[in-house]
Amino acid sequence: MGLVNHTMVTHFILLGIPNADGLQTILFITFLAFYLCTLLGNLLIFSAILADPRLHTPMYFFLCNLSVLDIGFSSISTPKMLTNLWFQSTVISLGGCMSQVFFYHFLGSTECLLYTLMAYDRYVAICHPLRYRPIMNRRVCAFLAAGTWITSSFHATILTSLTFTLPYCGSNVVDYFFCDIFPVVKLACADTYVIETVTLTNTGVVPMTCFHLILASYIRIIFSVLKMNSSEGRRKAASTCASHLTVVTLFFGQCALIYTQPHLSIVLVTAVQIFSNVVTPMLNPAIYTLRNKEVKTLVEEGIQSIQFHGATLIDAA
Numbered sequence: 307m308g309l310v311n312h313t314m315v316t317h318f319i320l321l322g323i324p325n326a327d328g329l330q331t332i333l334f335i336t337f338l339a340f341y342l343c344t345l346l347g348n349l350l351i352f353s354a355i356l357a358d359p360r361l362h363t364p365m366y367f368f369l370c371n372l373s374v375l376d377i378g379f380s381s382i383s384t385p386k387m388l389t390n391l392w393f394q395s396t397v398i399s400l401g402g403c404m405s406q407v408f409f410y411h412f413l414g415s416t417e418c419l420l421y422t423l424m425a426y427d428r429y430v431a432i433c434h435p436l437r438y439r440p441i442m443n444r445r446v447c448a449f450l451a452a453g454t455w456i457t458s459s460f461h462a463t464i465l466t467s468l469t470f471t472l473p474y475c476g477s478n479v480v481d482y483f484f485c486d487i488f489p490v491v492k493l494a495c496a497d498t499y500v501i502e503t504v505t506l507t508n509t510g511v512v513p514m515t516c517f518h519l520i521l522a523s524y525i526r527i528i529f530s531v532l533k534m535n536s537s538e539g540r541r542k543a544a545s546t547c548a549s550h551l552t553v554v555t556l557f558f559g560q561c562a563l564i565y566t567q568p569h570l571s572i573v574l575v576t577a578v579q580i581f582s583n584v585v586t587p588m589l590n591p592a593i594y595t596l597r598n599k600e601v602k603t604l605v606e607e608g609i610q611s612i613q614f615h616g617a618t619l620i621d622a623a
Contacts, residue, residue, distance in 0.1 A: 320390060323576060344377065349373075352370055355367075376588075376591070378409065400470075407485050412461070418512055427442060428550060474493055474494055483580070556589065557586070
């Protein structure tokens, strides 16, 4: 049998956002504004929590982790998408494509697990308030947070390895605005059954398990809140859970649309994915700031401090 001469793929071409002809400048300005707001908002929350000892509690520790995740998640595809829109630079190296696949599933899985930990934290705080400090001590919180990052790194490493051990020797045009597993493996010149099955299983099992654990936590929380005699206690408990419930709904709603509806058009899938990658990381700090008086106060103090130091420098000059 004669050998077929194949040229191995060394780079990919991202087709970008569908039906975006003539809208590149508007989309570039919009996404750049979202990205800058994401960086600023999450950095403000992160620095405010680190700077104030009053917020060195489990809830804010996990919120710091979420801020780091949001910065990283928005940085996976947004810079390349902005380059594509402004400079029409559609080429991405093989290493760059591998990095996008790895970090997308690494950070996505970490965020999913982190939301579960945050739900557990709220469950212990509301259902077992007297045992909250012993249960959610610093060592336990650090162990749980580290576990989410380490577990997700293994998860992403397996998926990325399975994706890029396939031979890519034909077309290198990815019909998407960033490298994800399913758009990339369509280009492989080999059987993709194993990677598609593993990916569907992993992207289904992890979110569904986390979702059911979060649901179980909030069912217990609701029962505990209803048993409270104090209306002030019920209001405070509801307030602390509202922000988390909002971001959880956004996260799992997008996952459900992307991974459980295979017949959605590429335009709708792209819109949902852009909302997940670009808009949601910007909304998360806003949601927590608006719903949490302590964070809102600290962020306002941080902004006032920046303005004061800026005015002082100008006066000195």
